[in-house]
Amino acid sequence: MAATDSESNAFPEKGLLLVGMGMGSLDGMTVEAQRAAKAADHRRYEAYTALWPEDELKRLEEKVGPIERVMRPEVEEPDELFTLAKNSLVALLVVGDPLQATTHVDLQLRAQEAGIDCRVIHGISITTVVTGAIGLSNYKFGRQTTLTYPYGDWIATSPLEVLASNSEQHLHTLALLDLDPTGLGTGDQRPMRPEDAVQSMRLMWERLQKTMNEPLSEEDGRLAFRQMATKRYLQQSFDEIPVVLCSDMGTSEQSMVTTTLGGLGDEQGGRLNCLVFPASTGEVEGKALLRWKKE
Secondary structure, eight states, rough: OOSSSSSGSSSSOOOOEEEOSSOOOOSSOOOHHHHHHHHHHHEEEOSSSOOOHHHHHHHHHHOOOOOEEEEEHHHHHHHHHHHHHHHHHEEEEBBBTTTTSHHHHHHHHHHHHTTEEEEEEOOOHHHHHHHHHHHGGGBBOOOEEOOOOTTTTOOOOHHHHHHHHHHHHTTTTTEOOOTTSSSSSSSSOOOHHHHHHHEEEHHHHHHHHTTTSSOSSSSHHHHHHHHHHHHTTTTSSSGGGGEEEEEEESSTEEEEEEHHHHTTTTTOOOEEEEEEESSOOOOHHHHHHHHTOOO
């Protein structure tokens, strides 16, 4: 049954709550988010876009009640969630902020179409923490991207093209790292390690090198810009490209290392990692990044 204390009165008796869990610890989860989870009749932990440590999940369960893990199919085909939400209060717990992924925005829209009350309790996200934490101006970040595992012969080159386009405009890039080597979102996750990220980057680099001599598009200006930016980016040395490895951000194990792609594979990283590729930096930004450089 849902909690009956006065704190739960702010939440409806039935419907769907999209609850932001924050970035990896119960201590970083907002009071409102914890109250929402406790008020719910059913709690589902979305465990494929990002992950919490198992010991922190146990702490949360002790505070709010039992939590069931769900994966991509249950969220993208939410019949069971909606059936429960029509007669009871369901909390979908999402690491970070629940609306950072389009999957959850789509879920919100579909709930509205189904006549289900859907409320959002926002949480602290990697996109709001990492930029200031390493000392770069949030105003100077371009489009973010995600480095993916290769799936068979398929290699997505768009992350490197995003990076190149941002760099051409003197904008920094936040690159999140894939969690799922299978691409199915059904389990057996293995969050990318630094060496995995280097391999992903190298495969993209080699694939795009083969397109260096192709002419620029004459029909699509944005495509022509991306092609030009990518060609210019590939002219530099792969191993010398600067990067900041950010691990377990927002937790007590948080760490940052300023290195290069050539040195990134030697870094151990943490439980969850992401990368920031700095573009041109101002004086303050440059000094800030030096703090994380190993001697």
